Amino acid sequence: MLLTEIDAVDWPAIPAPPPRPRTAGAADGPPAERPDPAAGLRALAAARDLDAVTAAVAALISGSLLRAVAGEVLPGAVVAAPFLLDIAERGHPHARESAVVLLDRAMRSAPLAGFGRFRTSAGHDAPLCCAIAELVRARRDALARCGRSGAYLLQASRAHWRFDIREAFGAADEPGVVVALGVLRGGPPPPSSGGELHQAGAVTAVGAVGVECPPVDATRDACLRLSGLPAGAVGEGGLTGAVLYPAVCGDRAD
Numbered sequence: 001m002l003l004t005e006i007d008a009v010d011w012p013a014i015p016a017p018p019p020r021p022r023t024a025g026a027a028d029g030p031p032a033e034r035p036d037p038a039a040g041l042r043a044l045a046a047a048r049d050l051d052a053v054t055a056a057v058a059a060l061i062s063g064s065l066l067r068a069v070a071g072e073v074l075p076g077a078v079v080a081a082p083f084l085l086d087i088a089e090r091g092h093p094h095a096r097e098s099a100v101v102l103l104d105r106a107m108r109s110a111p112l113a114g115f116g117r118f119r120t121s122a123g124h125d126a127p128l129c130c131a132i133a134e135l136v137r138a139r140r141d142a143l144a145r146c147g148r149s150g151a152y153l154l155q156a157s158r159a160h161w162r163f164d165i166r167e168a169f170g171a172a173d174e175p176g177v178v179v180a181l182g183v184l185r186g187g188p189p190p191p192s193s194g195g196e197l198h199q200a201g202a203v204t205a206v207g208a209v210g211v212e213c214p215p216v217d218a219t220r221d222a223c224l225r226l227s228g229l230p231a232g233a234v235g236e237g238g239l240t241g242a243v244l245y246p247a248v249c250g251d252r253a254d
């Protein structure tokens with residue numbers, strides 16, 4: 001079933017930088033073949049011993065999902081994340097740990113210029129790390145049953161918080177300051193965080209994000225104070241439907 005789902009993805013359609021030449025002189029020769037994420041994922045899903053797991057991971061970190069030597073993550077890692085999560089939940093014990101490590105490394109690695117964002121189902125161009133963290137959090141219940149590694153991965157996803165704004169109010173006597181109500185996933189934003197606000201295809205820098213009221217129950221409802229917004233950032237429609245990501249992730253993505 002998992003193998004069928006991996007094969008159903010149109011992997012070549014996922015944006016990816018050209019493969020690096022293997023040797024210094026190879027740049028003049030025929031272009032290197034683009035690594036195929038499906039082959040590595042299939043191998044990891046089917047692995048039944050440590051050697052097979054090691055070979056699959058080596059394939060995945062050498063240019064199809066990650067470029068481990070350079071510490072880089074590729075957009076294919078976002079598409080691969082649900083499959084890695086499946087393997088983390090149900091794969092061979094050695095493969096489970098490796099899938100968690102791959103997801104963790106993908107969230108920690110820097111993307112390449114021009115390949116740092118992924119269009120979410122809501123239409124926002126999220127930093128790759130934050131798009132992966134969102135997929136990790138969507139499996140919270142299953143990961144919580146995966147022992148220490150599952151808990152570790154959920155904890156790692158917290159740095160890639162996301163705030164979906166429901167309502168926002170400008171402070172009349174404080175230009176550039178907005179108090180916003182919405183749903184906070186991950187986080188909370190640490191003190192002195194900045195943010196990037198995504199709304200209707202536009203991205204606006206938010207100088208500082210403060211937590212006025214942290215989430216206290218499963219609804220994850222929270223109230224954040226956004227300051228340092230440029231004049232006119234809050235249009236007539238307010239900020240309803242806007243999404244805030246950590247500035248540190250956005251800066252790394254561009």
Ligand SMILES: [Zn+2]
Pocket residue numbers: 127128129130131133159160161246249
């Ligand atoms: Zn992030």
